[in-house]
Amino acid sequence: MAQDLITGLTERVDRLLADHDPATTDRLEFLRARFDAGLAWVHFPEGLGGLGLPRDLQIHVDALLARAGAPDNDPRRNAIGLGMAAPTILAYGTEEQKKRFLRPLWTGEEIWCQLFSEPGAGSDLAALATRAERDGDHWRVNGQKVWTSGAHKARWAILVARSDPGAPKHRGMTYFVCDMTDPGVEVRPLRQITGEAEFNEVFLTDVRIPDDHRLGAEGEGWRVATATLMNERVAIGGGDPRRESGMIGAVARTWRERPELRTPELHDRLLRLWVESEVARLSGRRLRQKLAVGEPGPEGSAAKLTFARLAQQLSGLELELLAEDGLRYSDWTMRRPEIVEFTGRDAGYRYLRAKGNSIEGGTSEILRNIVAERVLGLPPEPRTDKDAPWKDLPR
Incomplete structure (x- = not known):
């Protein structure tokens, strides 16, 4: 067969x-x-x-x-569209939405971004405060989003907003597709420790979104957003790299090219991280096998958590291995990069950029909670705000 x-x-x-x-x-x-x-x-x-x-x-x-x-289709240019928006549209979109959005998304004609995180609700997405108020056959949206990768080049955004402040925080949200070219959408760059600005803050002022750009039912934004986030973590940590590619490949290459920098202690650390990278790579392959027969589960959170830890440990090891040469950073300029390229840059860039890996795509602290509760079956932490109306919660 x-x-x-x-x-x-x-x-x-x-x-x-x-x-x-x-x-x-x-x-x-x-x-x-x-x-x-x-x-x-x-x-x-x-x-x-x-x-x-x-x-x-x-x-x-x-x-x-x-x-x-x-x-x-140069997938790195539209990673959010391909890895997050497309599977969400497929799962929750109407037939009209699927036909309108999926083709130009896949071909790269239309770039996508994600309007989830907020200044006051970074790790707790359900605490978001951006408001969506029904206005006939449209919604009027006001609020601020932050850490939005690629918003400066995006045509469309997946957006979660508070549609019912009287409901508990997980049940009062609605999910939309937002046109980034509409009046009231303002994108401002956020300069990172690398000197670049991949990320943005986005201000939404009386932005009108038609109701036929809503994904899922009104008030079901949390359920739709959860599916998006699970796909995001798989996209970040569940790829199919070749053996000794990515960050471990860059460090191993430095090790082979600069034998005068080696020490027994660095050798032991490199071997340990090489083995962990290989375990992560093979675990990612198993995750993709599970994806072939169903929806992404919490295993994607574990994959992303491991990816962030290894990237930071490997980039730190590379700097130690290079000694004073590791302090060089050849391109400290304010840029708006099209894609994030780890292995094509110098060690200083890799070290600085890897610091963001434990924040973007879900903080490592939140992912540990997900793995503990949903993979290991440990008892959850007490949540006193779970059933309280969002409008009554302290902020």
């Missing part, structure tokens, strides 16, 4: 390549044709970029197209 599926996919790829020669076809035209052929993400339904097949067959499709020199 599996071989029949692979044979059918191979034939479909061959037809796509015959009708749209990558050497002569415009890149965007090819990507649109690939989506329409169901070869964008084969586990999605037919008509939405997929064929309703097992997720793990995508690797076969990608390999065939790469071998033929076909362009990809």
Whole structure:
């Protein structure tokens, strides 16, 4: 059966390549044709970029197209759209929403960002204060969001707002798709310790969002947002890297190229971190196998937690290994980078940028709670605010 599926996919790829020669076809035209052929993400339904097949067959499709020199959709440019918005739209969107948003999202024609975190509700998303008030067939949204990656280049945003302040904090939210070009949306850069500004703060002032841009039912924003966050953590920590790629690869390369810097103590630490990185890589492969048969679970939180810890420990080890050379940072300029590139930069950048890994995509403290309660089955911490109306909570 599996071989029949692979044979059918191979034939479909061959037809796509015959009708749209990558050497002569415009890149965007090819990507649109690939989506329409169901070869964008084969586990999605037919008509939405997929064929309703097992997720793990995508690797076969990608390999065939790469071998033929076909362009990809440069997924790092739209990581939030592909890793978070797309699976959420598929799970909770209307048929009209799926048809409107998924194709230009996958091709990269429309970039997405995430309007979740707020200055007063960073680690506790359910405490958010951005208000969405119904106004006929629209919603009027006011508030402030923060740590928004890519907001300066995004056309669309996934947004959670407080629609019922009289309900308990987890039950009074609604989830929307927000047009970042609408009046009332203001994006301001946040300069990081690296000198760059990947992140932004976003101010929403009387932004009008049509009700047909709501994802899920009114008041069910927490349930929809939880699905988004689980996909986010899988996207950050559950990739499929090659052995000794990423941060461990950069440190191992330095170790081999600079033998004069080695010490027995650094050697022991590198070996330990190499083994932990390999365990994390193989655990991520198992997580993807589980994804092939269902929705992402709390295992994604563990994967992201491990990714953040290893990135920080490895970047610190690299700086120690390089001694005074590790203090160099060659490009301290205010930039708005298109993507975050760890391995293509110097060790100083990697060390500074890795500090954000334990904050973005869910803080490590919150993820430890999720793993403790939902994976290990430990008793949860007492939550006295769980059933109280949000408007009565101290802020």
